Amino acid sequence: MNFLEHNALYVVGIISAVIWLGLFFFMFGMERRVRKLENQ
Amino acid sequence: MSSWQGVLRKDLAIEFRTRYGLSAVIMFLLITVAVILYSTPGEQLQPSILSALMWIALFFGAMTGLSRSFIAEEERGTSLLLRLYASGESVFLGKLVYNVGLMLTLAASALLFFEFFFARDFHIRDWPMFLLQLSLGAIGVAAVSTILSALIGRASQKGALLPIVALPVLMPLVIAATDAMRITLEVSNAWDGVRGDILILVSFDMAMVLVSYVLFDVIWRD
């Protein structure tokens, strides 16, 4: 845990960033799939 | 005006004949109190624990007793008749008043049991505030379980759904009431401490009664 204590900002920051950007790319994939289905 | 009183009178007559609601609820309360007393022999119970216990007992007692109001109508198959004879408004008002009455009786008996069985630890220091939070909490629980049991009554499978659906909705009310009860058990002049909780209770009750009054018609008519 010592490593985490010293790098708190990076842990919290990277998780937040990954959540948002991950959500974005997940959404993008969904959007493409839905579009494909809608055009069928 | 007389219509909702008719619904209320009908429910009261059924209750006096079968004594189902009240006896189930009081059994539930007694068992809860007995389990608590059995598991904490000779221990000093703090006001925070006592208030939480009392509201847990009241909440689950209400779920066993008050859920009957609409679910029993559906099970007996009398809801169709009720729909024919009374308007949605009067059914709602009748059931609400009946449930509030049942819940206040339940709260009063819970208070009695706690005064009797926890005589050593359960000291109410501010009676008016204690009674105020108890009755406001009882009204809120009755209002929420009226509308939600009407909602669950419309579903084909009823059973355990009501507590699952009602517990989270009632949580803000139960939290505020528990906090207020703890304070009235701790200090003799509790108004300053419970003001926020009482405000929450009053506004929650009013919001719930109004919203369920408006929504009841939607659930009730087919």
Added chain:
Amino acid sequence: MKLFRSNIFLWCLGIALAIQVYIAFETPIGGSFSDAKMLAMNGVQDVTPIKATLLSYDPVTKLGRFRDLYDDTGHVVMSDKAYATKAAVGDVLVMSVAYDKQTATNNLVDLIRVNPMMTFPMIQGLGELGRNMLFHVPMSMVAFIAFLMGTIYSILYLIKKDFDYDRRARASSAAGLLFTALATITGSIWARFSWGTFWNWDPRETSIFILLLIYGAYFMLRSLLEESEDKKARIAAVYNIIAFVTVPFLMFILPRITQSLHPGGGGGMAGGEAPIINLSGKVHTDRTLLNMHWVSVFLFLFVFLWLKDVYTRILRLQDKQTEEN
């Protein structure tokens, strides 16, 4: 919405989000001389980043005279000459400073930035983690907006009896639930580093937990009902409206009257009023951070609308498929 059918808009949104994430972690945090002194005196940390304007520099004593953001002047010993040559008089410096308790002097440890575009304030007890305010707080705000929209769609469904409103209500509430869950996750990781444990049963944590339960019950109720689609939608819509009545209590009222570790709690453990939404209607947050916070809210609102839109379309496709079968 038509907006989300355009790829250009979606790429703009993605790039804006990436820039926002970059800004949130790149912008330096700068406190004041009094922050540095207090944190060192209380033994919280020895080295504190401060933001101050260089007024004059004496090369002999290596003493720089600064004015910080509260108009306090202070002296910093800039022992390394290299630091001094990087900045000229009149520059705004963000630097980490060690406050020496014995001699009551500030010693320069590191020069972080000269004339930064913007800085975030030093929030007491949070330090560098204060930047997380740009992610955690907007998430809960957008979750509230999502629940509100879900309720509005439920009301519209009950009035107009159009199934599309039911789908939108479901999608909004699902997105709200997702955002609440994300706010809980980021919040509990944040809590691990600033309060010591992942979960403290702080009033706000309790109320967000109940909120998750309520909307979890909404989706459970929906999946458990074995009724006709019309009846199912009606029951779910009524429950959604009743559930929303509790949301203001859980999100705004309860956390404000009980003792809380979060800012704005009644007990004043974290000090002062809530930073953004409070009873006196004042904003108690630094302008820069607040503006960036609203940018975050705005961007995440679009992410929510997009999420809702995609989920509504999926539900529409599903319903079309069941109709065809």
